[in-house]
Amino acid sequence: MNILTAMKERRSVRAYSDKPVSREDIETVIAAAGLAPSAINLQPWEFIVSYGEEKKRLVRRLKKAHAERKVSCGPGTAKPLPQKYAERSRKALAVMEPKISQTGITFNRFIEEGSCSFYGAPIAIIVTIDRVFPAIRYLDMGLSVSYLLLAAHAKGLSTCPIGLIVAYAADIADVLNISSEKEILLGISMGYADETAPVNDFKTGREELSEILGWYE
Numbered sequence: 001m002n003i004l005t006a007m008k009e010r011r012s013v014r015a016y017s018d019k020p021v022s023r024e025d026i027e028t029v030i031a032a033a034g035l036a037p038s039a040i041n042l043q044p045w046e047f048i049v050s051y052g053e054e055k056k057r058l059v060r061r062l063k064k065a066h067a068e069r070k071v072s073c074g075p076g077t078a079k080p081l082p083q084k085y086a087e088r089s090r091k092a093l094a095v096m097e098p099k100i101s102q103t104g105i106t107f108n109r110f111i112e113e114g115s116c117s118f119y120g121a122p123i124a125i126i127v128t129i130d131r132v133f134p135a136i137r138y139l140d141m142g143l144s145v146s147y148l149l150l151a152a153h154a155k156g157l158s159t160c161p162i163g164l165i166v167a168y169a170a171d172i173a174d175v176l177n178i179s180s181e182k183e184i185l186l187g188i189s190m191g192y193a194d195e196t197a198p199v200n201d202f203k204t205g206r207e208e209l210s211e212i213l214g215w216y217e
């Protein structure tokens with residue numbers, strides 16, 4: 001698949017079929033994530049794959065943690081967003097909400113509970129970085145995650161990056177025995193999309209190029 005096509009087609013998927021994902025495909029996707037460039041080729045990323053009974057155990061713990069602490073979905077900023085970003089968020093909600101409301105539960109509840117269960121995907125991926133690294137290395141992590149999402153798409157697999165679960169990092173570390181030297185940055189659900197689910201029946205737009213590109217000439 002052409003890389004630009006994959007970039008244009010990829011979208012986050014929030015309902016999955018039961019079709020299992022082969023270990024070979026999982027390894028191909030994670031190997032692709034490892035091909036990303038990084039400063040001094042440090043490759044600061046580590047990926048933990050949880051599936052089957054272990055994934056069920058992880059989801060049970062995350063649901064319990066969420067029921068107790070109810071961390072809500074949102075931009076996570078201390079101050080309200082500047083208008084430009086608030087408007088982008090409003091546009092995304094306008095696309096997502098009508099489809100998600102078809103589930104019969106509120107948008108926030110769908111996102112929060114769905115995120116904690118990796119949207120029922122057969123594969124949960126936990127992305128970690130060694131705490132030894134400064135925050136600038138998050139850049140390398142983002143590159144690697146992009147490679148992962150695009151490689152999955154090229155293999156016919158769907159994904160959703162899930163930042164919300166980081167609020168329950170201590171629970172994840174406990175269930176998966178992740179060392180305190182590692183910081184948990186992101187979860188990713190992965191599997192085959194349920195193409196019939198209304199919650200997958202939308203695609204968020206993007207700002208015009210002129211909004212993100214400045215020229216000096």
Ligand SMILES: Cc1cc2nc3c(=O)[nH]c(=O)nc-3n(C[C@H](O)[C@H](O)[C@H](O)COP(=O)(O)O)c2cc1C
Pocket residue numbers: 010011012013014092111115160161162163164165186203204
């Ligand atoms: C770092 C990051 C964290 C995200 N966290 C969540 C999340 O917790 N739950 C969720 O449903 N989607 C999450 N998303 C998915 C975004 O909502 C999605 O990428 C965005 O709306 C653009 O849509 P698209 O991925 O379909 O292009 C996250 C995406 C990123 C990059």
